[in-house]
Amino acid sequence: MxxxxxxxxxxxxxxxxxxxxxxxxxxxxxxxxxxxxxxxxxxxxxxxxxxxxxxxxxxxxxxxxxxxxxxxxxxxPNTMPHHHLICVKCKRIIDIHKEFSVSVSEDMTQGFDLIGNHIEFYGVCPKCKSIALS
Amino acid sequence: MxxxxxxxxxxxxxxxxxxxxxxxxxxxxxxxxxxxxxxxxxxxxxxxxxxxxxxxxxxxxxxxxxxxxxxxxxxxPNTMPHHHLICVKCKRIIDIHKEFSVSVSEDMTQGFDLIGNHIEFYGVCPKCKSIALS
DNA sequence: CTCTTGACAAGAATAATTCTAATGTTATAA
DNA sequence: TTATAACATTAGAATTATTCTTGTCAAGAG
Missing domain, CATH: 1.10.10.10 (Winged helix-like DNA-binding domain superfamily/Winged helix DNA-binding domain)
Structure with missing residues (x-):
């Protein structure tokens, strides 16, 4: 079959x-x-x-x-819509599961049809913070 | 000098x-x-x-x-904080100048120190829309 | 003028990804 | 059961973006 x-x-x-x-x-x-x-x-x-x-x-x-x-x-592999938080030092990425309302007015989109969005948060992870201290 | x-x-x-x-x-x-x-x-x-x-x-x-x-x-070259709208077909990128409040609660950041964020909007630009029609 | 410093150019080296060609596998149709 | 068609797999070559290396050059300081 x-x-x-x-x-x-x-x-x-x-x-x-x-x-x-x-x-x-x-x-x-x-x-x-x-x-x-x-x-x-x-x-x-x-x-x-x-x-x-x-x-x-x-x-x-x-x-x-x-x-x-x-x-x-x-x-x-997680295809549910979500966002990401990236450690700027070690590049580790963790998921941020939350909805944000980020609507954009017509005059900003210059005729584009909007499909979706993705937010990247930047930060420093706990591990890299502790390394920075030493 | x-x-x-x-x-x-x-x-x-x-x-x-x-x-x-x-x-x-x-x-x-x-x-x-x-x-x-x-x-x-x-x-x-x-x-x-x-x-x-x-x-x-x-x-x-x-x-x-x-x-x-x-x-x-x-x-x-534009280093003022702003976001981007990307055409998923031709990869053209335009700027989105707007502030969004996208605060994340402590329990979502898993101990990361937050530095900033960047939003990517996805869409189809007018040119690619018209090509798709033909 | 000479020395130091940093910039430039050409091409080699690297790293991620894609492509190619040959071989292997599997499911069905005969 | 066997042949076949369709698709997967593999090894390695090719491609592409980026970085590195090395020798040369130019400008300013002393």
Whole structure:
């Protein structure tokens, strides 16, 4: 049976391992993080598979690509609308689950159709604060 | 006279050209955009100079590095606090000058010290809307 | 004039990501 | 059961943005 037709997504062991790694993950991992984690159980895992899977998941709307980190893309398996708080030192990202009303008047949007928004909060995490002291 | 000591920044012709290109620029250009534009008047311009100048300006707080575009960094010479509206199709970025009150409660910040925030609005620009119709 | 400092240019090096081509897997149709 | 079609996987090459290295240059200080 084409059991994956429901998803349009074949559930291979590699993909399951990636999904499993994502499940409940709040770390906003990079492709490299995912590659390294999943390589433990699948030593032949390749980056192509990681990126292919990420793109498939992204098309299905099951993962978000974050452009928060200047060096690399991060991925967020939590697709509920939420915002992020980023440590400017270690780049750790935590979720902010709260609705903000940030309406913009027509004359500011210059004819754009608005789709959504995302707030990035910047700060220093407890760990980096304590390092700064020493 | 070390006329640049005021800035800690030597005003060379190349840098002036970059600053000139930035002046009043609302396009949020990439390093490549800058390189191409300034190359017209300085054919020997190198990327090293572009990136060095950008880093110097960034350290002086005269330019912001935007991590909005997944493919490359964009630079914003407008350092007044403001937000951005991004066309999800062509990646054009326009400024949103408005203050929003987006306060977050202590229990959401997990011990982070908050520094600031930045809102990204997503939408479709008029040009891309009209292309979509055809 | 000479020395020091910082800037410039060219290209090499790096890092993240995407692409390519060959091979492997699986589910169904014959 | 076997062949086939469709899709996944892999390794590595290619690409792209950025950073680094090295040698050269120019301006100002002494």
């Amino acid at each position: 084409e059991k994956y037709k429901q998803f349009g997504f074949k559930l291979t062991p590699q993909r399951l391992a990636i999904l499993n790694y994502f499940n409940g993950n709040k770390e906003h991992p990079s492709a490299d993080d995912i590659y390294r984690a999943v390589s433990k159980s699948f030593p032949t895992m390749s980056f192509a598979t990681v990126y292919n899977t990420l793109e498939a998941l992204r098309n299905k709307g099951n993962v978000l690509e974050l452009t928060i980190d200047p060096n690399k893309k991060r991925y967020d | 070390e006329k640049y000591k005021q800035f800690g920044f030597k005003l060379t012709p190349q840098r002036l050209a970059i600053l000139n290109y930035f002046n009043g620029n609302k396009e949020h250009p990439s390093a490549d955009d800058i390189y191409r534009a300034v190359s017209k008047s300085f054919p020997t311009m190198s990327f090293a100079t572009v990136y060095n100048t950008l880093e110097a300006l960034r350290n002086k707080g005269n330019v912001l590095e935007l991590t909005i575009d997944p493919n490359k960094k964009r630079y914003d």
